[in-house]
Amino acid sequence: MGDPNRPVTGYPAAAAAPPNPNGYSTAQPPPPATAYPYAAPPYYNNNYPYQDPYTAQRNTFLRRVIAILVASTIITGTILFVIWLIILPRVPEFQIDSLNISNLTLSNxxxxxxxxxxxxxxxxxxxxxxxxxxxxxxxxxxSLSIADTTVPPFFMDKGNVTAQKVSFVASGAYVEKWAFDGMNKERAERGGVGFNVRMVARVSYKAGAWRARRRYLRVYCGDLFVGVALNKSSGNLLGGPRKGRVGL
Incomplete structure (x- = not known):
């Protein structure tokens, strides 16, 4: 057994650093990731943009103006739609009662x-x-236009019916060969010529203080067969009155 009074030996103590001749300590700095006994100073970010109070007020004002405009548009549209449903406007009806032709000459x-x-x-x-x-x-x-004219303006009251007369004149008007031959062929085979009538008018709807914007009304009535044989120069509409197609 060893001597219990023998001193315990271990690792040799680290040699002390030699003193610096200038009086400063030559101890090494702590290794990286060594915790300090005091808390790290707070971090301040000075890169936030400066918010101009006048810009914020202007943006708020613009948002309110836009919201008011949108709300006004929706309310106005809703009111007009309700009025439209109450009034229930309908397009007028057109009927061709007669079509007469006179002094017809087809040549060259x-x-x-x-x-x-x-x-x-x-x-x-x-x-x-x-x-x-x-x-x-x-x-x-x-599809070939032969003659055109204008119709005087007129007014129609609620539920009213009005009759109008329109006159067309063609004096030596040129027609394409296919149309010229087609009219002569119809006269020879069917004893007449089929014409089409088209009208375009600007119409306004008014009910009391309410008035809709003006719209263009289109009326078309096709295959108006006028009896005028080759040996005649005048004739009348055959088949009775015809309803016209009307659209806005």
Missing amino acids: SLITANWDLHFTAKNPNKKITLYFDEIAAAIFYE
Whole structure:
């Protein structure tokens, strides 16, 4: 057994660093990731943009203005829609009552003729009056316009029916060969010629203080067969009155 009074030996003690001749300690700094006994100083970020109070007020004001405009538009549209549902506006009705042709001459791809058109317009609305102006009318053979004219403006009260007369004149008007040959062929085979009538008018709807914006009304009535054989220069509409197609 060892001597219990023998001193315990272990690792040799680290040699003390030699003193610095300048009087400073030559102890090494602590290794990285060594915790300090005091808390780290707080971090301040000075890169936030400066918020101008006037800019914030202006943006708030613009947002409110936009919100008011949107709300006003929605409210106005809703009111107009409700009024529209209450009034229930309908397009007028047109009927061609008669179409007469006179002084018809077809020669060398030229046509000379007079047309007298009578039509009836009906206002089916019980709460709305109608104003027609800038009315243009034309006579067609198939897709070819032969003669056109204007119709005087007229007014239609609620549920009113009005009759109008329109006159067309063609004096030596040139027609394309296919149309010239087609009219002569119809006269020879069927004893007449089929014409089309088109009208475009600007119409206004008014009910009391309410008035809708003006719209363009289009009326078309096709295959108006006028009996005028090769040996005749005048004729009348065959088959009775015809309803016209009306659209806005």
